[in-house]
Amino acid sequence: MRRTLAPVSDLQSKTRYEPADAEPRIMERWLDAGIGAGEAAPGEPAYAIAIPPPNVTGALHMGHALNGSIQDVLIRYHRMLGERTEWILGTDHAGIATQTQVEKRLVTEGTSREAIGREAFVERVWDWRGEFGGTIIGQFKRLGASADYDRERFTLDADYHQAVLKVFVDLFDQGLIYRDNYMVNWDPGSRSAISDLEVEDREVTDTLYSIAYPLADGSGEIVVATVRPETMLADTAVAVNPSDERFAHLIGQTVILPLVGRELPVIGDDYVKTDFGTGCLKITPGHDPNDFEIGRRHGLDELSAIGEDGLMTGLVPEYAGLTVAQAQERVVAALRDQGLIRAAEPYLHTVPFSHRSGERIEPLISLQWFMAMDELAAPAIAAVRDGRVRIHPESQSRRYIDWLENIRPWCISRQLWWGHRIPVWYRDGETYVGLQAPDGAGWEQDPDVLDTWFSSALWPFATLGWPDETPMLRTFYPTAVLSTARDILFLWVARMVMMGLRFAGDVPFRDVYVHSVIQAPDGRRMSKSLGTGIDPLELIAGGPRPPVFAEGGDFPAYGADAVRFGLLAMSSSQDVRFSEEKVHQGRALANKLFNATRFVLSRVPEGARPDPRPQTVEDRWILSRLQQVVGDARRRIDAFEFAPLALGLYDFVYGDLCDWYLELVKGREFDDDLSATLLYVLRETLALAHPVIPFVTEELWAALPGGGDAAPLLATAAYPVADRARRDPDAEARIADVIATVTAVRAWRNEAGVRPGLVLPARLLADGYGQTASLVARIARIDLEAGAAGAQDAAVVLPVPGGTVELLAGDAVDPEEQARKREARRAELQAEIARAEGKLANAGFIAKAPPELVAAERDKLDRLHADLAAL
């Protein structure tokens, strides 16, 4: 394996970590080493994650970056635990989205899909995929994602296609896939049916027309309300509620449909609300989902006034070929001429629009392929109910179950050319369903393709070689975790569970982690079209701040580590606003580790090797702290708590390691023991942080003497183990006192305006500082020997844990300021004493609170009194 030596010279000369230089070089090393390549070994402990496949022509957005960071933390962690890992990577052919892009390209070339024909078009899409399909994969690499790039999958790969066909044919044979005329969401934009889940509701102000339909016997009229008057051409009934006293007597009569002259029965149906509109409902089974249901209940004709091209059909010849809008205008004008419009008022309501094309959905009846879902949903519900699949956070389970319990048939055919073509052939009246075209001449294959989600539903097992019982499948299925945003819980996650259980014999994953959605800094949805999007790559490499930021200018090149850290630190189970500060914090952490490493390496002697050899209380302290942090990190990764994970690492590195431990050891000789301990702590810290900030830790690992002894790459080294035996409560208490005392002295010096470099004579009159007094003295810049020798009275008395510090400050002290400070402190202590006394005077507290709490409160009170007396 190629071993790029760490640029040790950089460590000596630079004071800042430069991610832009290091990260691409380090990614190369990982790729060369093949850290992402999962090796099959059926029966051995394995850990796999199937990435939610991004659209093949897509670009990395914030959601990908966050999810990629999460999955990479999990994968790297489990890799370092020594498990076989496989992060299944690949792209989705994304039927409508991709086809639309290529169609647009064709238009710019002055041609069209129809002009070049199906075969040539599909070829063009493949070309397009070849040209742009690699983009997002490269972007995942830039993020540091340690996925299995050698086995990149695509949902239209030949073997994947075979899996899709097999599932279709099997479900057909089992009677779960069927063809039917049914109401679908027709998207005039893509000229295809789309699923309920691809529909979004928008508020629209339409006109609500009240239209009079005369009774056939001339005895009166029925007034119906509608926002779609043009659909009246396809009306086949008028409905009233049978319990509505105003209209019930009309049931069984007929009305004359204006403009058309058709006689419509008046029917009774409970669906009609008596307190809404006019209480009478025109029934158009061909163009309204509810009317369709009512029509089926009553055996009504299903007429189509609007065609799949979005234009009026020849149902009523004089309207044929008009757009819907034109037809509406004409219908209304004609009705007005005849004096049949009883009212027309603005009406605000929600209307379905296509998520894909943005056009208004036209519900219409169409011959489509459907999948019956009830039989598939039941086991998928059970899997979550009984915990074989755990959804995090738990509250999402309910949404999942609710949705599956109310599931309806899934329209799986799409009128597109790009996708898995439906394996059904027709000849005269015959239908053939099979993996291959039937023998014989004259067969025509169904022109439609399958909904993209049909193939995505097979992702966790089709990518591992199913239906063949491959070693990869046997090793890595079921996968461990599926990480995703909420929005595809139904669209994708639920369907994977159904298909996995049905075809692969087990759930597709054990845990589903639903991560947050990161919104723009102003709280709006991140979106390219709104101008609220933030490109993660521009955060990594630097680039102009989008307009959503209050301040302009360019992002600095934060680097991938910083972006990963930032995204993880800002994420939670709820939606959060993007916070550049967290990315900034991530960069600061990387830089801090870089400089801490510089410091250690510049001091430790040649030949030192990592090894915990605690000589002093501060050594025992940092080792103890490390155990705590290792335990925390492991627990947090296991629990998908990524923000506390990232922020906990930051706190340890900044707080414990750099602010205190490194400062505490500066006065010591860097002998072999100290050096070994320092290197050990540093090495463990790098390993600990590696899943979150892999680049900088890998870079520094290579520079550590003995780093490569354990493993040539940190990415494949062992994750730290929390060793309970190294927990050291005594050392923790001693150093906690040191920190409190040093902080108190510093605070006083700052307030009193003592020159920072000045070392003050002082006395430390407190218990518990036997080994640590000299540490306090050096860091707080006080001279205890001079203090002991000094005859002058104490100028300043600072209360510290265990006693006081007396500062013999002479000229450096402002007596008035000192008196004021002491008074403030006295007030503070008295307030705390009052609070503690109040608590202890409460009989209920003494009687009912846990005894150790009461005792602690008493101790606290004693201490407060002592501190007050010492003032």
Next chain:
RNA sequence: GGGCGGUUAGCUCAGCUGGUCAGAGCGCCUGCCUUACAAGCAGGAGGUCCCCGGUUCGAGCCCGGGACUGCCCACCA
């Protein structure tokens, strides 16, 4: 119309099973280029934890009600 979540320092957010929990980062103020780091260090100011009740010895944390806000689901013409 249902369901779920949120409301904690100027901003973005942590606060586990109720008892040093009033926190972090950024911003702000003061002082420091202290031989790892000025992308730094030290210190500091700043909060009626949305409102009203309740449970409890004790409540950001539990319960009830309310206000505001976000998201999801749903076929009201």
